[in-house]
Structures are given as C-alpha cells and as structure tokens.
Amino acid sequence: MHIFDDYVKPIRAAIAADPKSGKLYENLSFSERSFQKGFDFKTFNQQVPEKRLLPNLADFAKELGLTPNFEQGLGLHPDFAHLKHSETLEDHYIVSMFVDIKGSTNLFKKYTTRTVWIVTNTIQRAAIHTCLIFGGYVHRLQGDGLFVYFGGKDMKPDVAVKRSLQFASVFSYFVKEDLKNIFSEQGIENIYTRIGVDLGYDRDVIWGMAGIGEISEVTTCSLHTSLASKMQSYAVSNGIVLGDNVKKESPELSEFYTPVCHRTNNENDRYIFQIPDERFNYTQYDFNWLSFLKRQDFIATDFAGNLQLKQKATVMANRNVANLAPIAVASKPYYDFK
C-alpha cells in the first residue's frame, strides 16, 4: 500500500546498522551510519517526527479528507477533560480498543537495545499517527501497544465504530505486510498485532476521574472497555476480535463478522461474557479486516491482488500510462452492435 513506507525506512536503517546484525560498518549507507554512530533522540525525531505525518501517510490522510489532531494528552479525552479534578460523572458512549503488539521481545535476541527502541517506537508512532488520522484518541500507551478510544461528543456511535475498524484494519495491514517483510528478511520471528474492540452505549459507560491528584486520568468504567481488553487476548496473530455492540452498530458489515467459536470449534468461545440470571449472552466475533479493507473506498486491489491506495486527491506524478500497457495489451476489442 506504500502508506507506511516512510516508517519502514528508519526501521530498516536501524536494523541494518545494528552491530549485532553482522553488516560490515564499511558497507553502511550514510543514514545507516548516523543511526549506528551518532544515534540520539534527535536523530530519531528527524526520521519520525512526533507531530507531523510522514509524506506517504500524509497523502493517505489527504485522500481520506481527515486531519489528525496532535494536541492531545494521555488520559484526558478532550471531550471529557472537564471531569479532571471534578466530582462529576458522565454517561457517554465510547468505542474502546486495545492494540497489543506481540513478539517485540524477540528483537532483543538479535539487536541492541537502542535498535529495539527505534523499531518499537517507530511502530508505536505509526500507530498513533494512524489512530489520529481516523479521529481516534490515544488514552494510554501499554508497552509497545495502545489503548485507544473512538468517539466523543461530536461523533455518532456508528461513525466511531466505522473509524475504529478502519484504523484497526489499516494498522493490521501495516504490521502484517510491511513489517513482516522486514523481519522475515532478517530471519527473526515476526511481530504481530492482536486487537480487541467493543462499543459501550451511553447507558453502559461512565466517564470520570480515576486516581488521585496528578496520579490520575479521566477514564471509562464500562463492561465494554473491559471486554475489549479481554477480546484482544482471543484474537489470532494479526487478528481483530470485536463485541456484539460493534456488530449491532454496523449491520452493513455483518458479512465480515464470524463468531469466534466458528474458528476455535469450541462453543464455549461463542460468548465473551454471560450473566445467566439475566439471560445476557455477549458474543465475540472475529473481524475479517482484510476483506473489509479491500472494500473501502480509499483502497483498490491491483491486478496482482495487492492492496493499493486510491490517490485521487494528490497529483500522481509517478503515474505513467506505459505501466497500463502490459495489462491493456491483452485486450483486443470488437464491435458487432447494430
């Protein structure tokens, strides 16, 4: 898809420049040497700026017509910031998502701590930037992963659900395809995501301050936030598991949802949560995010079956009609209409 190419570059450079990777220093490019020799936070920030999208991802945001809001702070959702240091609670829906990045510990087997730092932070910044593009709010960083919310006062639940699924799909594709290539070339075990998503309606979610003084955050207390975290652990590698409410709020996407028990062949996995006395049975679903992503307006599947970004908003300087010819030449049309 190329939208994360600019994030892949620093990871590649860091890996190539790692003293443990065995590449001779003389063979390193200038940028690789700068990682190897003069590495510091500043160098990293130049490669992957905090509050600026890298060019390909910026084109992607432009294509979607979305602008990321970089002015956010952890643990303080802008729509509920007024609850900080207050004794007020508020009922408001939210989509909760846990993005877990697995396998990064394996990097320590082969690379120095500094290289691992670059790799994991680049992946995390790619996740944050992508989340912000889709209007998400990063509530908490958890190791390499994220706990994010989608939705708020000016967004309806169905839109929040759709945006959350778009983010989860795009980011899963990045990890599954782009990162896989890097790590398989290096012969190390892959890094993969596991994502859990759920929606809690107004009646299900309480917003309020948790903690004391400055050791606090404005957060949600909701069964569905808890379930999102729990469902993440049911996801397969690079998989997304979501709850019944997400399905209810996106009936047009029902073809992409399959109860988890169909995969595991274990009926016990059908419900992620039950209250038998209330006959409350809450189903968890595997989300076929790749098929969903292929159906998005901003994605095209090319002749070879790869996913490509439809770039209509940006000028395609590299578009060359000669590249259509190898496909077009197979056609030999006729006309026999009266």
Next chain:
Amino acid sequence: MLPISPRLRLQVNLIMILNKNKSLFERDFIVAKDRFPKLDYGWNAEIKMWVITGELDICDVEGIYWNTFQITMLVPRGYPYCVPIVAERSTIIPREIDWHISPEGVCCLDVSHNLKAMSKLGINLTSFISEKVYSYFANQLYKLEKNKYAGTEYAHHLDGVIQYYAETHYLQNKEAIISLLQQITSKGKIGRNAPCPCGSGKKTKNCHQSSIDTLKTLGKDKLLSDLKNISEIVQLKSQAV
C-alpha cells in the same frame, strides 16, 4: 460457559449444508471476490442469470490506481459453459463505435468466435474477469490517455470476423475462408490426410486440423452464418468488377 444447544448445533449444520450446496458459480464467485472485492452478485429469476454488479478498480503494473468503473455482468445459468455479458454503468468510456461499446454500455470484449470457443471449454469467473474484463477497461483507460489502444483491435462487424479467420486461423483471403467453411459445414468428413480445404496443398493434419477442430466447437449455425455473409461480400465484389 453454556454447553452447545441443539438449536445452535442445527444452525451450524445448516450453514455447512448451505455452503456445500452452493452452485459452481457461487463457489467461483467467492474466489473471484478475493481479487475483485467490490463486486457482488445476485440471482435474477426473471432473466435466469446471475447478476454481478459493483466497482472494478483499475491499477497499472506498478500498482498505481487509475480509475474505477461501475459494471454489471450477466452470467447465464449455464455457467461455466457460457459467455457473460459485460456492461459499463459508469460513463467513462465514450459511447462511440470506435470505443467498442454499445450506446447502452455493453462492452464488446472480444470477437464472438473467441468468446464462444472459450465458453465451450468452460470459463472460470476469476480468469474471465482478469483476462477479458480487467484488460478491456485498462485498455480503455490507455486509449483515453493516448488516443489509441495498447495493442490491436478487431475491425467492426463482418470485417472483424474476416480478421478473426485471417489472424487466428491464418486464412489470408476470403476464398480460403469460404472453402474451409464449406467443407466443415458439409456432411462429408474432412480426412486428416486429405488435402487441406484452405487450398494450400498440404495434408489437413499438417495445415488447418487444429483450426477445424476449434471452428467445429462454434456450432454449425455460426459457421453457416459466416459462410453466407462472407460469400455475399465476395459475390458483390465480383459483380461490381
């Protein structure tokens, strides 16, 4: 967790049976949808055809996106032994004869002889869309940019049929086509060691045996129609001389 209920077990079994009972078309469509994910299908009982509708995104070999066509494909119930009809619902292609599209948007993907021969062998939906439909629309985008097609095209109407016989079966003049068609459509069998009906003087097995086998699959009616139309042209020409 609750144990599986008989009702749920029934539902699971039903889903499995339904999948098993899917027609060849439906099973092939699932494969095609992976490559062309923005297409959907339904069954139209009135016209007794599968109707595929949706968007076809065109990218070049570098994966660069070019445009999206809204299309409809009608697939006869005889699938895979059929020729799907493809129409463009968007109006990106000019509705002019030189663009090989009818005023209603029906796309002339190939000379009917090739399509029919393909249908006799049985088509595969994914291959058909890749090889005939995708390339047709990519070619139209090429022409929109360059004012010409990337490869060659058939002439319109009967001239295109004659071109088909010339290019596919190496029958370089109308007399040779007529002679071959007369022999194929006559009751007598063409012996493999007999002189080739094209008039080359070679044995048939060393000349047009393969073409004869292919042409026979098109059906006698089609060949008789070609024979009649081409003969009329030859007669008209000789009368004019």
